[in-house]
Amino acid sequence: MAAKKKQSQPAATDQLQLTFNSTAGTLKKKRTDDSPEPSSHPEAQSVAASQKTPDSTPDETSAARPTRKRTKAATAESMAAAQREISISEFFAKNRHLLGFDNKRKALLTAVKEAVDNSLDACEEAHILPEIQITIAQQDEDRFRITVRDNGPGIVKNQIPNIFGKLLYGSKFHRLRMSRGQQGIGISAAGLYGLLTTGRPIQITSRLPKKKEAHHYQLQIDTKKNKPDIVKEDIVPVDWANGTEVTIDLLASYIKGRQSVDEYLLQTAIANPHCTIIYKSSQDPQVEYRRTVNQLPLIPDEIKPHPHGVELGTMIKMLDDTAAKFLGGFLQSEFCRVSPGLCQQVCKQAGLSAKTSIKQLDGTKIEKIYKALQQAKLMAPPTNCLAPIGAEQILSGLLQGVKAEFYTASTRPPAVYRGNPFQVEVGLAYGGELGPSPTDISFGNETAAPPAARVIRFANRVPLLYQQSACCMFKSVLDINWSNYSISQSRGALPSAPLLIMIHLASVWVPFTSEAKEAIADYDEIRKEIRLALQECARRLGLLLSRKKRSQAFARRRDVFTRYIDELVSSTVAIARINRESLRNNLLKIAQRHTRVADQQYDEHGKLIEQDQADTPLANTIVVKPTTAPDTSNVSLFESDATTTEPSKKRRARKKIRTLS
Amino acid sequence: MSKSRNTTKGRPSGRSPDTLKKLVQLAELVYEHAQKGRDPSVDIPLRTLSNVHFNTKSRIIEMGRSKQTRNFFNYGQAKRFMQTILVAAKCKELLDAGKSASIRQIYYMAKHTIAGTQEKTFVDQSESDPILEDLEVATASLREELHVFAANRGALIGELQFIDSGDSIDATHLGSGGYAIPSIVEPEVIQFRKCSAKFVLHVEKDTVWRRFVEDRFWEQHHCIITHGGGQPPRGVRRLLYRLHHELKLPVYVLLDNDPWGYYIYSVIKQGSINLAYESQRMAVPEAKYIGVSSFDYDRCGLTDDVKLELDQADIKRSRQILEYPWFQGKKNWEREIKKLLSNGFKMEVEAMISKSLTYLTQEYLPYKLNNKTEWLD
Structure with missing residues (x-):
């Protein structure tokens, strides 16, 4: 950007103003001066807006214009005429991909994401357990209306236009504190995108606590000045208590899959087990992710720079x-x-x-x-500015989102990159509906190769769905030698296992590679922490897997013993006069002792849990016993030993679950 | 001698209290172990080359003291332990009923599907036979004492009168088929009556034996002729032992000129590795190998037609035999085996027939019998 010193002329007079004619559904351009004729197409509007030179006199303009015969050399003066400030709104209107609006599908996701992120930030800051309703209504083939409503503190009337109608306006940029939003671009950019593609303004309704009425605004961004342009202002009654509702109409497409709104909301629910998300799309039945943790995350403090x-x-x-x-x-x-x-x-x-x-x-x-x-040797920055999800909450979130067999999570102690404190957390889910375990495959009749592991990435509790391979988190997963943990992995590929790897980076300043907030930049310090957290979790998983393998071997062994005990008893009794029952019971007892491993449960360190402890929930690791007993005829002999370590509360908590696709 | 003969009297249908006691002890041991919370186990003397040694004094192969503990709660041994006790139970059944059964019948008696599975207790007889041998060594009983016998194999003809299960038999009047040697030839079954034979000639197999029978060799040379159908079964070996020890008849063996022939001789002479525990009641250390020797090819002027090429297995086996302690230091055997290897071919006894139909009985054997220097000891 070749922005020169700010021009002080009152530019308001030659601004292009956009107003929306709601009945006709088209844009009407009002012009207040004789600036060049803009294109009538709304998409081209921004282009025209940034190209025209409203301050220049006609002479200067013609001097700079190339002639057909010979190009006249530009002079410093003539160039100066074309040199002017570029508004941030103009810049992003042209470069909307930088904000995550590159295509129609992504636009829908980004718009929802920005609104949800803002809502969650607001609720948490106001110490309110968030409950967020997302509605996506299809209005036309590629035109959608998204509505996001929260139960947050609301926004004071005067600030509504600035927050939603101005890029780079917000409370989060200047402070060093962990939050989802950082720059104050997101939601206004979504509104800008909606305006550009559909011509309709962003609508905001906000109700403050204990107030009777809500304020309603319809806003447009004045791209040239990066200022809100109020289309409509009103006081309306609403049927909900405090909170804010944002409605954006935009050109988009709704496709399910890995990078869909559905996936984003599921992952959000995993990383934010303290919030309730209700999602209504025009196609599917309503989806609800109920909160499983009734405690707000610690509200992080602001810190001074280190x-x-x-x-x-x-x-x-x-x-x-x-x-x-x-x-x-x-x-x-x-x-x-x-x-x-x-x-x-x-x-x-x-x-x-x-x-x-x-x-x-x-x-x-x-x-x-x-x-x-x-x-100078300084202490690391204080870490009260960080609010990690916490291992237990990660487990809770994973339990809600994925039906697996093993869950484990780990929260690293805070660390620092470039003076910014950050904290890494990793959660692993293994087996269950993620796919059959390779150890089961080798034993059973399934021949299918295990699926590749999945990585879900979060920054300050926000799911990152795009640019996986550019992300430091993904690279860290590849860096781990998973075969050390009984998990197969081809060279340079994700491990092949029914494995879900969740990585969360909490930081006062998350180093994204771009403003679209899709991938984390590759800082050595961050990568190291991710590696350590992954290794810690993988170690537990590896232990669990090897124990499982051992248990299986012992179960097989027990089968063999059980099979032969009756034979042996019959033969022995046929030879000598001895008590059949007593012999049989004694042999069964010995068999149990020998194959005790088959019934053993292990804690997260792979240590044996005594039977009486087996029912207590395990710290940071959950092992779900498969519900189907493989061979009841033989196992029945050992029924007394069968114990489940499934924490029943958590099991109940996942009644309504949508699994990761 | 074997204590079995002192304890088991009369016909095999009689009960064998000693053996019975041993089987009961085995079962009680299992029970005791289980009651004490110990793994039920049986000690089974190893029947391998590493656990036999050659007693240079008595010149027989004896079993060492190494034992393998068969533990029921050892994953790899569980099934075999179960099988051992199962076979023991079947033997107990035989003893109780006063009947005997063949090893194949034992296999069928013990074979059944394990309840609740598709698995059989025994898949085939090759699985039950070694189990039976294990049981023999584990209880220090003989197969006969367990009332188990093998299929008859081997035959006898010659100047011997004896009683078999109460029937008088004159082995000179047995037509061309001879007397089929039973699996159990213990004194309770067979009692020698009259013998005018001067020696016993043991040949390798039926075909050669027939040649001798047809030529009435036993009549001319006053002998008993036996064969064992290849590797002689225990009944044949036991009978040779008894003929040698009770009737003081020297035993001469005529076998093929190949490592397998050498080994048959070795088994007759000093016992086998697998049944080393029975050597002392089966081995005939005085047995002599009278043919066929590797030097006979040149001596008898045989043609190329009788040569059978030595294959790799033969060469390997020959070297192995040369390494056995009981072949060590025997110069003539060393010469013999080295000659076989340098010849590069082996010969069957039938090779002699290539000279003429009666060459074997009329010339070859009389020559061998008269030239003790030709014998291999």
Whole structure:
């Protein structure tokens, strides 16, 4: 962007204004000056808007225009005439793929996603257990109306236009705190996309708690000025309590599958077991993901930047903005983890006094301070700004979303990349409806190869559905040598197992590779944490698998013993006069002792759980016993031993489940 | 001698209290183990080359002390343990009823489908035969004592009168078929009466034996002629033992000139590895190998037509036999086997027929009998 210094002319007069004629369903252009004729097509509108040069005089324009005979060389002056600021709205209207609106299918998902993310953020911030209703109504072949309503705190009237009608307006950009949204682009971009493709404004209805009425707005974005344009403003009665409802009409297509709205909502439910999601699409019956955790995640705190995460330029800007008068005060108040002692040390290192006035600092001095700061041994940033999902909640979410046999989860301790605290969590689900376990396959009659594992990725509890292979999380999965954990894996491929791998990155600033928030950038620190978390979970799974294999071998062994015991008893009794029953019972007892392993349950460390403990829920690991007993005739002898470790509460909790496709 | 002969009196239909007791003990052991919470197990002496040794004094192969513990709760042994007790139960049944059964009949008696499965207790007889041998060694009983016998194999003819199960038999008046040697030839069954034979000639198989019978060789040379149908069964070996020890008849064997022939001789002479526990009541250490020797080809002037090429198995087996401790240090055997290997061919006894139909009985054997230096010991 070759943006020059902001032009101060009142540009409002030559702005193109878009208004919506609701009865005709088309766009009417009102112009307030004699700027060039814009295209009548709404799609082309943005192009025209960014191309026209409203400030230029006709002479200058013609001078810059190429003639047919010979191109006149441009001069600095003539070029200056064409040089002007580009509004962020204009930029994104042209580059909508950067925000995730590249195609019709993705547009639908992105719009829903942005609205849901905002709702969840708002509810959590207001300490409300979220309940979100999503409705997708098909209006035409490729025109959809999406409505997302939450039970959040609502939005004060004056802020509604800014939040929904302005790009890069929000509460989340400037603070270092973990939230789903980061920049304040998402929902307004969705509204902009809707406007561009259907010409209809975004509709917002918000009701504050204990207020009788709700405010209703219809908004458009003025792309040139990046300002909201209020189409309609109203006070309406609603049949729901506090919350916000957003409606966007947009050009989209509804296709199921891996990157669908359905999948996004399912994954959202997995990562947010504290929220209820009700989803109505025009095609399917209503889907409900009921909350399984009645506790809000910890509300993360805001933190100040950590000196190691700040670049020199940023620090210069911070020095400009600070209210502190002296260097020592600045360092201590604007950064986290700078104690008075450390402040002295840094100043000394830089050859300055803590009492140096901010105003006296010049470039070289600032650089010295910066270097000293970077070299100083600092505590890692505080981690109360992070709110991991938590291993138990991950398990709860996975239990709701996937019918598997093993579940395990692990939350890494917080770590830091570029001064930003982050935390990695991994959950694994194995077997069950994800596919038959390879160990079962080799024993049973199934010959099908196990399916490839699936990776579901989350950043700040938001599912990432696109650009899997570009994502640091996916690469980390490939990096693990899964064969160490009894799971087969071809070189450079995902492991081949009925395995679902969930990876969550929580951070105050998630390093996405693009504004569409699809993939996590490849920071060594992040990759390392993901690897460690994956390894921890895989280790448990590996142990469980090898124990399972062993149990199976023992079960087979027990079958053999059981089969022969009666034979042996009959023969023995035929030879000598001995008590048949007593012999048989004694032999069965010994057989049980020898094959006890077949009945054993193991905790997440692969340690044996004593029978009396077997009913207590296991920390971070859940083993679901298969409901079908393979061979009842032989097993019946050992019925007394059969125990289930299935935590019954959780089992009940997954009555209504849609499994991952 | 074997204590069995002292304890089992009369006909085999009589009960054998000693053997019966051993079987009961076996079952009670299983019960005891189970009651104490121990794995039921049976110690079975190993019947392998590693667990036999050659007693240079008595010149027989004896069984060592190594035992294999067969444990019911060992995954790999469970079935065989069950089979062992099952066979024991069947033998008990025979003893109780005072009947005897062939090893094949035992197989059928013990074979059935295990309740609730598709599995059979025994798949074929080759599975039950070794189990029976295991039972023999485990209870230190003889097959006869368990009232089990094998199919008759082998025949006898010659100047011997004896009683078999109460019937008098004159082995000079048996036509061309001879006397089929039963599986059990214990003194309770067979009692020798009169013998004018000077020696016993054991030949390898029926066809050769017939040649001798037809030529009435036993009449001319005053002998008893037996055959064992290849590797002689226990009945034949036991009878040879008795003829040698009770009637003091020397035993001469005439076998094919190949490693299998050598081994038959070895089994008759010092016992077999598999049945090493029975060597002392079967082996005839004085038995002599009188033919066919590898040197006979040149000596008798045989033609190429009788040569049978040695294959790899023959060569391997020959070397193996040469390594057996009981062949060690026997110069003439070393010469013999080395000659066989250098010849590169083997010969059957029938090779002699190529000279003339009566060459074997009229010339070859009389020559061998008269030239002790030709014998292999």
